[in-house]
Amino acid sequence: MRRRSRLVGVLWRWHRRLGVLAALFVLMLSVTGIVLNHSSGLGLDRTFVDWPWLSLAYGDGSADLPAYQPGQNWVFRAANGRVYFNTTEVAPCSGHLVGALQAGELFIAACAEELLLITPDGELLEAVNTSAGLPVPVLGVGLVEADAVLQTSAGWWLADLDSIDFSEPAAAGALIQQHAPGVLPDVIRDDIPAQESWLSWERLLLDLHSGRVAGPLGVLLVDLVGVVLAILAMSGLAMWWLHRRRRRPDTV
Amino acid sequence: MTARSVSWSIGLAAILVMAAFSVAAEEYLARDDFLRLAFGDSEPEMQTLWMTEDTRAAARDAVGWVPRSLRLRYWQAEGRTAWILEDIGKDKPITLGIAISNNQIERVDVLAFRESRGWEIRYPFFTSQFSGLSLADDGYLSDTVDGITGATLSVRAVDRVARLALWLDTRVGG
Numbered sequence: 001m002r003r004r005s006r007l008v009g010v011l012w013r014w015h016r017r018l019g020v021l022a023a024l025f026v027l028m029l030s031v032t033g034i035v036l037n038h039s040s041g042l043g044l045d046r047t048f049v050d051w052p053w054l055s056l057a058y059g060d061g062s063a064d065l066p067a068y069q070p071g072q073n074w075v076f077r078a079a080n081g082r083v084y085f086n087t088t089e090v091a092p093c094s095g096h097l098v099g100a101l102q103a104g105e106l107f108i109a110a111c112a113e114e115l116l117l118i119t120p121d122g123e124l125l126e127a128v129n130t131s132a133g134l135p136v137p138v139l140g141v142g143l144v145e146a147d148a149v150l151q152t153s154a155g156w157w158l159a160d161l162d163s164i165d166f167s168e169p170a171a172a173g174a175l176i177q178q179h180a181p182g183v184l185p186d187v188i189r190d191d192i193p194a195q196e197s198w199l200s201w202e203r204l205l206l207d208l209h210s211g212r213v214a215g216p217l218g219v220l221l222v223d224l225v226g227v228v229l230a231i232l233a234m235s236g237l238a239m240w241w242l243h244r245r246r247r248r249p250d251t252v
Numbered sequence: 253m254t255a256r257s258v259s260w261s262i263g264l265a266a267i268l269v270m271a272a273f274s275v276a277a278e279e280y281l282a283r284d285d286f287l288r289l290a291f292g293d294s295e296p297e298m299q300t301l302w303m304t305e306d307t308r309a310a311a312r313d314a315v316g317w318v319p320r321s322l323r324l325r326y327w328q329a330e331g332r333t334a335w336i337l338e339d340i341g342k343d344k345p346i347t348l349g350i351a352i353s354n355n356q357i358e359r360v361d362v363l364a365f366r367e368s369r370g371w372e373i374r375y376p377f378f379t380s381q382f383s384g385l386s387l388a389d390d391g392y393l394s395d396t397v398d399g400i401t402g403a404t405l406s407v408r409a410v411d412r413v414a415r416l417a418l419w420l421d422t423r424v425g426g
Contacts (some may be wrong), residue, residue: 045342081344091320092344094366116322124320130326131283131336131347131363163298164325203343206368 026057048232075100087191088122099141111140290351296329343404370406387418
């Protein structure tokens with residue numbers, strides 16, 4: 001009997017502590033969850049957050065993002081994840097822009113997880129990602145004479161863009177030409193659609209709900225809150241069961 | 253350190269590792285694995301279809317949608333074609349593999365999913381609904397496909413890509 005009382009005491013103490021710890025998160029998860037369930041009806045996917053400091057926290061330092069100038073053209077990845085060829089939007093590109101160059105008539109925008117092959121008119125010829133065998137993360141892109149080469153953590157690889165093959169290493173000691181990043185000229189930046197209209201309320205709520213707003217650590221934190229809630233449920237059930245047994249008269 | 257705290261630490265570490273893997277996982281199937289599922293061990297050579305102005309206009313008329321890319325890749329052998337195509341569900345591209353034989357879809361696989369919602373489309377309970385479907389005269393699939401709540405845009409993307417793949421199959425004489 002005394003042992004059971006001690007167990008209930010320990011359970012109650014931890015249940016209370018964890019409850020206080022989880023309360024704020026439970027409120028946040030409940031509110032964001034309910035609102036997300038109605039996000040389309042509320043138009044949250046079409047209205048945008050107009051808080052510059054939050055956009056900055058999301059990495060929207062549009063003014064600081066690198067741009068590359070192969071030939072007379074500019075290649076730039078805006079904060080909304082889309083690559084622009086001068087002022088023409090080409091396509092979304094996964095990962096930060098790590099380089100761009102012109103190989104023959106083709107332009108290559110190299111993002112960390114995807115290559116965009118672009119025509120001189122700014123049309124997307126092909127997007128090449130891991131599903132097509134692209135080794136990632138791509139660290140850079142360059143030219144060995146007229147051949148495009150990719151840099152990964154394992155070294156430089158010849159980029160055969162016709163057969164989409166990246167398995168042949170670049171010749172050791174070859175001279176690799178790369179474009180240095182530059183700052184996008186204002187005359188082009190001003191013609192790119194306003195960058196502040198990419199962070200929708202729905203995305204912000206989703207990121208709050210999943211913890212992604214604080215990066216990978218935020219996701220782990222939300223996972224931990226999930227574990228705490230499971231413990232609370234179990235400790236609550238255990239206390240209820242023990243309390244019920246204590247109130248019931250012992251019968252033999 | 254007591255045995256109890258050690259076991260707590262191990263449990264917590266396991267949860268963190270599992271969470272880290274679940275965050276990183278967006279590539280579900282590699283290209284070669286999809287082609288192996290479509291063709292077995294005899295993978296045919298990759299071929300290229302150029303989406304010229306005429307082809308794009310014809311595709312738009314037939315199925316109401318064309319991808320951005322001017323160059324599409326496909327594989328063809330013994331009357332069967334396999335396509336790897338991308339479409340944007342809400343914000344980010346979904347990479348799909350579609351195998352077609354006798355003008356009917358044999359299989360649909362989600363190779364990569366990058367959106368924050370709608371990943372349920374990768375499960376066989378959804379993709380298997382496409383098996384056996386063909387392209388009707390009105391440019392839609394020959395039968396309806398049950399959607400998934402919360403994944404409407406992703407479901408629509410798969411539907412669009414499936415219709416385009418069927419149309420492309422007839423284009424290359426699959």
